[in-house]
Amino acid sequence: MSAPSVLIVGCGDVGGRLARQLLAGGWSVSGLRRTASAVPAGVTAIAADLERREIPADWPTIGPDYLVFCVAASQHDEPGYRSAYVEGLRNVLGWLAERGQRPRRLLFVSSSSVFAQKNGEWIDETAETAPQEYSGRVMLEAERLALESGIPASVVRLTGIYGPGREWLLSQVRQGYRVTEEPPLYGNRIHAEDAAGLLAFLLRADHDGRALDDCYIGVDDAPAPLAEVVGWLREYMGVTEWSEQQRVRRTGSKRCSNARARALGWAPTYPSYREGYAAILEGQKP
Template sequence: MPRVVIAGCGDVGSALASRLVMRGWQVYGLRRDVARLPGGVLPIAADLCTAERPADWPEQIDYLVFCPAAGKRDAELYQRLYVQGLEHVLGWLGQGKRGLRHLLQVSSTGVYAQQDGEWVSENSRAEADSATGKVLLAAEDVALRSGVPASVVRLAGIYGPGRNRLIEQARAGMMVPAEPPQYTNRIHRDDAVGLLEHLLLQAEARELLAPCYLGVDDEPAALHEVVDWLREQLGAEANADGPTSTRVGSKRCSNELARESGWEPQYPSYREGYTALLAEAKES
């Protein structure tokens, strides 16, 4: 059976782990609190910011998915977790590095600095203007220069179960100016997981993967459009004193390359994704 280590087995990693376990893969989940790993996942108790190799690190694996979550935007933390953490994991592979079939490194569309509504693809310039975005670019460089087959997956804003901030802002009457339009990109958590799973299955089938993929849904949308739609679904009134947007930048990310590989999002736009979330909330 294929053997995979998911380093940083949090929300996205755990959902991916569960899917792979159901497929019969041997899945190792690395995180500090292994008690929170899904059933069937083999634990690796470790801190990615520590250089010492974990005692329960497997001798040989076929795939590595590097997908930790910092939890806050802090350049120093990003450097320790995403750059040094990946360097640590690659070092832990030791001689097993030569047998690694593929590395998937989860990154972010935040590496792009475009802010005038431009369409962005994998071939667009990635010149992050934020300190954290620059660190993510450095982490991508570590992955792509690691000496093993590697792909970077740049995910847009992930929403889904437990990620309801925009819903709550809309419920509180958030208003966003329509002009100039502030284009936003997103992906439902389950579609982000589905893309990672799809790429692993492609690699297992000996398909050649590209060095970079954008993980976004089919429809970049202006933030005011999304918030107005959410307020309508919630029956909420606009409130001039309500929450305000702190988002910066404006770009439209294309998922054409991911779709060409055979992946399709379950939630092609914010409408399908948030409709499902709102329905789940009513049932709970």
């Protein structure tokens, strides 16, 4: 039996990690991004601009078994989000149709921005989605496009991705970042390696014939108040100075559950911010 094949559209940080994990398992991996030379070693590169409707010259003649749409908007406003997530996905679906290709499953990587809850409540995949910001509204539109594409599809709503190269909070804590403790501002996180690992797990599960749901939340085991995370990081890094003002980066507060993914058999390598940030900081030591 030949190895399963996957096309990762948006083979950047999380997509690149996914590619390396699947390559290690013997999968055949193609990666699409603007700069084809930036895909990981061992990945068949496809250079393409998702904003262009013309099918890329490097598009494979044989369709992939699986398609993962894992892009990041380069322009952080509503037109930029719509171009990346809605029109970008629409173009990819068009390229598949033009070649008469139909993957076994599409994984669309979305975001917890589709949830608007802000009172610290626990939510799962069945929670109401009524986003107030453009990012969540556009993501919901793109999710519907994926789920109504005619290809079996699952949406994966990732939360608060962090990891090497995604260190905003670490830099803020080093500068004395001070946040309000009451009411607690709950945040949700997943290490970039675990985000890729969840995607790889779902692909392998589908390939093994297991039934997948149409939506999963990608989050670690321990949503936590931002003040708690900042306090732990300060102690771990030995930061003693405080900034003069309290700051809050965002207003949402909710606790996302990973129970559905765990019920399928997935578990994060970094179950909380403690293990994840400790790994990053240990990796930075000379």
